[in-house]
Amino acid sequence: MIKPWNQWDLDLLCARARLVGFDLDNTLANSKLPMRPPMAERFTELTRRIPVAVITGGRYSLVVSQILDVLGPGADLSNLHLMPTSGTRYLRWEGGAWRTVFSHDLDDDQRARAFASLERRAREQGLWVEEVWGERIEDRGSQITFSVLGQQAPLEAKQAFDPTGELKERMARAVAADLPDLKVHAGGYTSIDVAGRGIDKAFAVRELASLTGIDVADMVFVGDRMAPGGNDYPAAQAGTMGVAVSNPADTILFVDGLLARLPEPDGGDDVAQPVSQ
Template identity: 55%
Template structure:
């Protein structure tokens, strides 16, 4: 895929094009919420306000259960769920609110054979490279149906430990290369701070945005995508390569401040500070 332009969230260079956006898409972990934790009230009220204004997508490497616990369970009645698009497991599945329930629109589920092969390769290669955790926080391997995820410290590791484990992504790149050599027909990519994901071929956040744009009748250039891992090789970077207006944040605190720019820019009302 081609290189892409990524803007810092507080740059001004993206705002002219951003004012004409027709959809706002967000990564989840460390963008809307701290890893595995629910969104805080200041974020929640801003996401609710955005859903009143236009379509909003959550595109995350995490599973559907995490989207529920981190986002959906904390949204209040103000949120327009019909404007919310949920794309977990790196966009390999997609849910919309229809007729009072979340309906599965598509899912690129891995076959049992591919899931077994992915688990075997991730386990074997992580052990060979000295990355298998002896005392993990939670399970090192998670089967998300459409995606197998290896977490080098376990699924529930503290965010501070995750950030320290592989700050320059060197370890994850080595593991990705080794596993990709075993699973040539599947997509192997670095996920979050400590994770490597295996999914069906060509499924990533670029795939997710193209699918969503096609279903909504818009272009990928009409989408603002907000994420914390926007450098080449990061799991949010494919969204920029797909042509979205790519905005990089360093954490949820930046995203709150970005939403305070987006709401009036897109014709909405600023969030009251007591909201």
């Protein structure tokens, strides 16, 4: 079930929720930027109340710069589940460091074919633009991501480029025809992701359920692209309580509602301090 953040009965949601998952870009933080202090403060406190997951199409280094580097000293890192590159990787805090539990990396042949198809189809469809912000095709190990305007394009430019999503959807279909053994889907506003078949945010929450023992139905997932075709929609399709937001400001208000209802942790236990990697 998917509802806007301000239409959920938070008393019922909090009574059922055993884990809260979040998308990253435009949900917890503006694209590629760190969480702002008000969000970091609330996110830190939430990790002390309930298990928290971050499932993002971005690579792990962005999770570090956007989340881990700005967490408060009271964050309970043992309660944090990190799933970058659309859940193709999973990291947990163990023994004072972030340990990779799994990583479904593409092999050399899959990478080469993905790069070739993305460039060829982009040129054919007029999406290989002259000037871009940053890297155009990024190898994230377990995922290859093509960004029409470049990885560092400002949010306003990305939102204005293909507002209906028609251009990226058309290119995604063409690339998928070239790569029948891989999963190809339109990701963010101007991006197309290539990963192993069957791997998306639905896969991620099911893996999380298997590894934590928490039923998917008892998970909340918060994202800004919850409509059919959006990259957060599969998490709700898998059975989570889907919470639709438009921006980090919505997320702050939603998390405030959770913190007003979730029990405070018992005092006296030391928690791990966040470190960069």
